[in-house]
Amino acid sequence: MESNYQDRIPNNVGLGTNRTLQRALEHWQPEFLNWWHGLGPSDFNASSVYLRTAISVDTKGWATFDYVKMPDYRWGIFLAQEATDRRVGFGDHFGQPVWQQVPGEHRSTLRRLIVTQGDTEPASVEQQRLLGHTAPSLYDLRNLFQVNVEEGRHLWAMVYLLHAYFGRDGREEAEELLERHSGDADKPRILSTFNEPISDWLSFYMFTYFTDRDGKFQLKSLAESSFDPLSRTCKFMLTEEAHHMFVGDTGIGRVIKRTIEVMKELGNDDPIALRKAGVVDLPTIQKYLNFWFSSSLDLFGGDSSSNAASYFANGLKGRPDEIKYEDHFERESSFTLELPDGKGGVREERIPMRNAVNEVVREAYVRDCEKGLARWNRHLEEAGYPYRMTLPSTRFRRTVGSWANVPTKPDGTPISREELNAHLDEWLPTSDDRAYVHSLMKGVFERGKMASWIAPPERGINTQPVDFEYVIFH
Ligand SMILES: [Fe+2]
Numbered sequence: 001m002e003s004n005y006q007d008r009i010p011n012n013v014g015l016g017t018n019r020t021l022q023r024a025l026e027h028w029q030p031e032f033l034n035w036w037h038g039l040g041p042s043d044f045n046a047s048s049v050y051l052r053t054a055i056s057v058d059t060k061g062w063a064t065f066d067y068v069k070m071p072d073y074r075w076g077i078f079l080a081q082e083a084t085d086r087r088v089g090f091g092d093h094f095g096q097p098v099w100q101q102v103p104g105e106h107r108s109t110l111r112r113l114i115v116t117q118g119d120t121e122p123a124s125v126e127q128q129r130l131l132g133h134t135a136p137s138l139y140d141l142r143n144l145f146q147v148n149v150e151e152g153r154h155l156w157a158m159v160y161l162l163h164a165y166f167g168r169d170g171r172e173e174a175e176e177l178l179e180r181h182s183g184d185a186d187k188p189r190i191l192s193t194f195n196e197p198i199s200d201w202l203s204f205y206m207f208t209y210f211t212d213r214d215g216k217f218q219l220k221s222l223a224e225s226s227f228d229p230l231s232r233t234c235k236f237m238l239t240e241e242a243h244h245m246f247v248g249d250t251g252i253g254r255v256i257k258r259t260i261e262v263m264k265e266l267g268n269d270d271p272i273a274l275r276k277a278g279v280v281d282l283p284t285i286q287k288y289l290n291f292w293f294s295s296s297l298d299l300f301g302g303d304s305s306s307n308a309a310s311y312f313a314n315g316l317k318g319r320p321d322e323i324k325y326e327d328h329f330e331r332e333s334s335f336t337l338e339l340p341d342g343k344g345g346v347r348e349e350r351i352p353m354r355n356a357v358n359e360v361v362r363e364a365y366v367r368d369c370e371k372g373l374a375r376w377n378r379h380l381e382e383a384g385y386p387y388r389m390t391l392p393s394t395r396f397r398r399t400v401g402s403w404a405n406v407p408t409k410p411d412g413t414p415i416s417r418e419e420l421n422a423h424l425d426e427w428l429p430t431s432d433d434r435a436y437v438h439s440l441m442k443g444v445f446e447r448g449k450m451a452s453w454i455a456p457p458e459r460g461i462n463t464q465p466v467d468f469e470y471v472i473f474h
């Protein structure tokens, strides 16, 4: 399918040949823009931002860079190219041709999966709407807006599927995606991590590292779906998602790097002295990490899940990189979970592998998270400091699954509620920590300048220099 970038809604799904669908989406478009103006980035809509826009899915077109005013960003509908003779890759329908339409018996489940994914996209834009005012540099401001417009496009991607394949129910769901709002008391977003406020840049980097990475794994699981339009949509979204995680990875790395510089200057690592010098001490960074990692782990769902088992059995949502697994049926296989024994200890339980899919995906996610930590710790090692960033255990501070509300140390050892309460201030950001981090948040909008609490990036965007004018204010 040709992409038509000049259309009101750029797309490679042949929208021009389906008048009903085109009209429905053109009706939704002004509602989306309304939402963007009301709950998208505040105040920067007149600025020209050096943004990447997808105008097609081939290597030339998917990353076109130019100055754009955000409301003029072309939110397009792009699906990865259709594979020839793609077959169901797992579960009971293994080997059958994939579905180009939604099978009636899976209609409501697939709709739910698409709505849940779709809901996270505008939610994150809402969470981040005020961050622009405190950007540590023009480079970072541009990255924030890049992430924001692409999350907007991901919403479009899910809304397209709802409109194109789910009839009136789908259209209603598309409306509701703009009616729920992050942190709203009456109509919150579906998943709790997406109702957490993100009012400082350390949280933003943590979110893009840990929570966008959950997004990556959800998209990879959905990219395996037998419902081919969903699979192709998610495949293309993944190309954009990589940059969001890059922003988090390098952002946290730069904060650590800057702290190390000041530790060297001062000749010590005393948190009070470091705070006086205007950088974030390492234990505080670790506490933010503990908070966002544990929150993001919950997004994978329960460790033993009959829903996950039926998604797998029916070929709706699978495991990332399914091809790497030997057994695509998992009918007889099992998985050993470690569960709280209710007496302050741990017991093992074998459950059917299909019920453990969430846990399998979560484990893959944890391994992926570790890569960033290895990079950040290399900065510390090279500078000769013994301090290391660590990922807490998947049992720590969980609110979903078998370990929900079970008090543990960050390393996963079960402890008493009293002991947890006594140590909470060492393990999670306190209101003082948050107030301190907030006090650092002052916008730096001079070309090439960087806030004092963060090191400059190693390179700029799209081979531009770091001091490029990434945002032009009007
Ligand atoms: Fe997204």
Ligand SMILES: [Fe+2]
Pocket (backbone or CB within 6 Å): 151, 212, 215, 241, 244
């Ligand atoms: Fe993202």
